[in-house]
Amino acid sequence: MAVRDARVHRPWRRLVLGLFALLAIGPARAETLVIAGDIWCPINCAPESAKPGIFVELARDIFAEAGIQVEYRVINWARAISDARTGKLNAVIGAGIQDAPDFLYTPTAPGISRMCFYVAQGAPWRYQGLGSLAQVRLGTINSYSYGQEIDAYVRMHRAKGDRVQVVSGEQALEMNVEKVRFGRLDATVENSWVMENLLARTRQQDRLQSAGCRAPDVPIYLAFSPAIEASARYNALFEAGLQRYRASGRLDALMRSYGVTTP
Known part of the structure; x- marks a missing residue:
């Protein structure tokens, strides 16, 4: 009788041991x-x-x-x-x-990404193609792509800093906006959704204005x-x-x- 009882209960013992093993391992990670x-x-x-x-x-x-x-x-x-x-x-x-x-x-x-150029409110400059960038000090962000033509222009002029300035970090866009506001840059380039969102959140819609957009959209x-x-x-x-x-x-x-x- 004792042997038969042991055989009957052995599957339950294996199940209990299996459950303990699963608990020891912990739940599967998502x-x-x-x-x-x-x-x-x-x-x-x-x-x-x-x-x-x-x-x-x-x-x-x-x-x-x-x-x-x-x-x-x-x-x-x-x-x-x-x-x-x-x-x-x-x-x-x-x-x-x-x-x-x-x-x-x-x-x-x-x-x-609809890349547009932004200048201080009332500034006369307007983007009219790549050639017009020679008239301004342009603010950009490190490692961002603005399209092949503008990227090539940035690479060509970033070293001197007289026509292109490059900033980095989590507040890079805010830095470029401040530079335009205070005359350290003439223009900056940014995705139109992003700039409109930033200017609205910081209540600066009357500080910067769009000066034209690059085509085509990316x-x-x-x-x-x-x-x-x-x-x-x-x-x-x-x-x-x-x-x-x-x-x-x-x-x-x-x-x-x-x-x-x-x-």
Whole structure:
């Protein structure tokens, strides 16, 4: 009888031991996708904000549908590109293809960068093509791409600093705005969504004005690291989500919630 009882209870003992083993290991860790960039609101805004940015919300919602958590970090743009290139991050937010040609990009661009030039209120200068930049001291941001022609112009003139000044850091745009306001720069160039958002938040709409925009507009993306094997899968998941959100009108609604419209 004792032997039979032992055989009957042995499966229960194995089950209990298995449960203890699972508890010791702990719960399975959720898959996490780390995305980063410097603040470029409304594309990506303060992480603790109720409105963390258009691209951040898109990434969180689309990847959540696949059971993947998104961790959003704010770091210097040049470092974000470098860290993603070496696989320390999964993706950078708001990159143009010129920013990192070796990264993975979705066929569908979730947004555009319309680069416009901004001068102090009342200043007479207007952007009329690349040749007109010779008339101004232009403020730019390190490692940003403004399109092939302007990028070439920046590379040619940044060393001397008399025609192009380059700044870095999380407050780079604010620095360029201040320089224009106080006459240390004649103009700065920035994405129109970003500049309008900044001027509205800081109540400086009457301090700077648009002096014309570069054409054509440049598509911007959530650009995935070339050093991470899973990037191809993430890229495909994000593309499928963008297609669904565009077809359902959800992408338009998200854009409108940030005060912009889908191009």
